[in-house]
Amino acid sequence: MNQSPLPPAAEDLRLRTREFIRSVVIPAEPRPGVRLDDGLRRELGEAAKAAGVFAPHVPVAFGGQGLPVDQWSPIFQEAGYSPIGPAVLNCMAPDEGNMHMLNIIGTEEQKRRYLAPLAAGDTFSCFGMTEPHPGAGSDPAGLLTTATREGDSWTISGDKRFTSGAEHAGFAIVMARTPGAGPETDGATMFLVDMDARGVRLGNPIHTIDRTIAGGHPNLHFDNVVVGPEAVLGEVGLGFKYAQVRLGPARLTHCMRWLGLARRSLDIALDRTDTREIFGSPIAQLGIAQEMIAQSVIDIETSDAIITKTAALLVSDPKAGSAMSSIAKVHCSEAVFRVIDRAIQLCGGDGVSDGLPLAQYAAEVRPFRIYDGANETHKWAISRRASSHRRRVVAGGEPFLGAARYPLGAES
Template sequence: MTGALPEPYEALRLRTRAFIRDVVIPAEPKPGTTLPDSTRLALMQRAKDAGVFAPHLAPEYGGQGVPLEHWPAIFTEAGYSPIGPAVLNCMAPDEGNMHMLELIATDAQKERYLRPLGEGAVRSCFGMTEPHPGAGSDPRALRSSAERVAGGWRINAHKRFISGAEGAAYCILMVRTPAVPDEGFPEGATMLLVDMDHPGVRVGNPINAIDTAIAGGHPHVYFEDCVVGDDAVLGAPGEGFAYAQVRLGPARLTHCMRWLGLAKRAQDVALDRAANRELFGSPLRDLGVAQDMLAQSEIDIATSEAIIDRTAELLDRDPDAGAALSGVAKVHCSDAIGRIIDRAIQICGGDGVTDALPLASYANEVRPFRIYDGSNETHKWAIAKRASSRRRREVEAGAPRLDAVDEHGADTWGAR
């Protein structure tokens, strides 16, 4: 990821690297605790002063204007600290919401919702996930609904695990809406911008997950006979599933970038421990079992970097193809990042599972990523389905079947 960025993005990467190490890491809270809002806001101002704030966002909304294909190296530098992305205002769910608002929102919506979010004045949330049997890893199980009323929509919805909802200024809410033939609205899903202090909106019980990096937790949120105007519609009614892909493809990948930064930090902890700990008369780094773990982690880092870079480039050029590859990247990186941190814990022995080192808290932060943004199992199902469809089309177009055998049970590939 490093050394290949054009200027001024390489300069921004280096500034980000220095800012994280010199300013953010010394301000990190005790492992496993949440950064206080007052500290976060003070650090955000320092990030603005350092010219590293909101790298992904257009300058007119307070960001650095980095194209998506060049996000990986910079986001990874931010992720070297668990609080780095929040300080730089490129943390989920806000970063994904900013990206979608910048692409889809009207000018008026951008002023009302994107600008304060980009400046770090407010936080937001994204309302997709629901209690079973509603939407989770399968967004098309969406049950929340909004009905057409004069000049707007009446919402009734129960959402759960809505990251960042506590203290958020607004929610980008996914609901099912009926066809409205007289107005040309198809049946489908619709995205609505709903202020969290709007009548009918209620934040419910918290859900206490093992990760702490996302401010605002993951609570239940209720929308009870909540009426919003037509100006609350993000994009067009009935097109919400298409818009969700605009958000979810890059959002999966930016999780990979951020958590890879944390995995690199864990690997540095392991390398330092291996250099300074002696066992059986030799530095740990000279023992084959430690060398194998360190090497496997270097391989996981390198392969994760490669697939992240490739996916970011593709998302920038062909969002549909990039969205498919982002599922592959999400599965690979979430597994690899977990392995890297787990090996670092093992190399550090007893200290690795205590708060003397931050590694155990890193493991808690990254473990949910195998579930968030669609479980890995769901993505593997989609990956396999796409692969099967691709091969079927190839065979139908005339490619030979490579599993063919003759009547005697011998394969016939060599005879061709």
Template sequence: MTFELPHDVEQLRLRTHAFIRNRVIPHEPAPGDRLDESVRISLGEEAKKLGIFAPQVPVDFGGQGLALRYWSPIFQEAGYSPIGPAVLNLMAPDEGNMHMINLIGTDEQKAEFLAPLAAGTTRSCFGMTEPHPGAGSDPEALTASAVKDGNTWVLNGEKRFSSGAEIAGFAIYMARTVDIEGHPDGATMFLVPMDTPGVRVGHPIHTIDRTIAGGHPHLHFDNVRVPNSAVLGEVGLGFKYAQVRLGPARLTHCMRWLGLARRAQDIVLDRTNTREIFGSAIGELGIAQNMLAESAIDIETSDSIITKTAHLLESDPKAGSALSSIAKVHCSEAVYKVIDRAIQLCGGDGVSDGLPLAQYLSEVRPFRIYDGSNETHKWAISRRASSKRRRAVENGEEFRGNATTSQEIFA
């Protein structure tokens, strides 16, 4: 694994860096406001001309064809502005949906759904989370149903926190299916245009974040009929495909928010280098130096685990998906702490709208909940660690942890 970027990737990073700072940041809405859609489209067209639009999308669909292992430096540059990922078409949920459709969609599905999504001419949502006691951190609790009826499927269920649904052109809908025609019991994904009869956007859920356009509303499917061609991938393999989507999607959230943490660190460094208190620059005070150092450590460790996970997702997707849980927990907590420290060091201005830091904190706080709560991930991480150690001991690959002498250790 190398940390030196190929020349073409480094040039892409530099162009993205300049575009975000020179063109995107001046168009940022006031803290708490949403990006105007016309601004997103206009800036997106500029990005296309510069060859930096949709860096993660295959070239055949108008993107830059960047390998996953190189996404992070580009996504971080985009994430330096809260609106940068939307402008460059690498924001959730569209980015994750594009990745999955490209991997498992048919040629016809790619033409109908991926092409316009990659071009930024339509938006999408992902229907997974449900009202209690339905699917949330536990996807096995899925209650939405899909029943085969001849050459069509009938979909019924209610989703919530369907990010982007208010402006989406289509949804990827996850529903439980039974054993049919040799396919296993489980879940199935469907590509469903939002204007399909029976699809209804329900009441909105008002959250503290603002960067994902289209809100996080409830989404109702009432006897929605779709053809066989709406099935994304194979029937019954929806949970498997969800991991195909969620592994990289967790990681790209880490990438984008790490870019915002770098922005917060720059804001507080500028302030502590110039503001004085008790006769010294704030940055010369030991307590401030400790906070700034902790933030620098959080940023660099997050960057490292993202890089390792991205490489692993390419070479060993199963292991990469497992490591993405660790990356998600670490980065979501580290990024929050970086921004929180920046607020603390900026004092009263940090919690006002004179600086954007309070809004940044509102943007990153939900990440500890969505894509699986951190507590759920920690439970899974612990189980995997215990299982791995147990197998190693049983197979005689390692000495037992209770060995007390060198003879026992090396026996």
């Protein structure tokens, strides 16, 4: 009997992904700290296509495996067991989130022109939201980039920073304020902009400790970039609303991928503690090591549970799922780092050397507490939702549904 929570076809995909990552991808991994070469990425990507594990989240019509959001996690975790696995399987940020959004709100022509080559791994993309201070960062309301309508065209001007993937991207999804246009008087609009368009300029790179996102995190400048009406992604003025279509699942897929890396880190530590002796017994038999191992198992299992709950909500109640994704993002980003940090400690000196990949794993996951909104910003929003819900309960306007329900209420 199949004991997996996945349907049989998805469980088969998980097992095939697991085998592919372990037998093909892990032996090809570059040394810790070295970026994945694009030639090797494409070679391994073709092998993933041949194995039928490429792009698990992409519709079958675009060459993917067609899984719904609530079946992504086990497969993304298997991919994330290798730090290069998600890139090889074409389910790495920022492309994965852009594919998801394009599939939901893109026109048929936009899907043909942008989604199809992105899903095939023939191009990269980036998402232009974050800006230099005092522009949009953890607070998207600070958005300063503007798009002005001139006849049928739009002129985009502004500066972006931390534009992950921009160095290799073929196109950008750019968030720009469009005051007076569309249903929101002070709203924003998303635009699809080719990176070779006149006025698009790569700025200074931002050197970070993570290495798995191809194309780095550079500054990006838009100097009077003119685009036609076909560049509008979704409806004019509703960019902030559409951003949630992308950001909720994108936060969660980060959690999925990094949880896979946490599982590998614990496996490395378990192998080490079972074979190394100290004070006359294997390290795994020492109480202090057992406490660290147990806490790591707890962190992994609670992260897995909250990811599963959030993914189900994203399908059944997207607004609630988006709110819950903030909780998942905070919990998982901190739990995954704790697991890897404990693994380093259990492996001693080798843990902080390049003899093991653990130190690089820590460098990869540490930025996640900042990326996709700093954890402190998410905690602020979570707290506001909890307080707002409680006030409504006390006022008699909403039934009490338990503490677990607090974060899902609307903000006041």
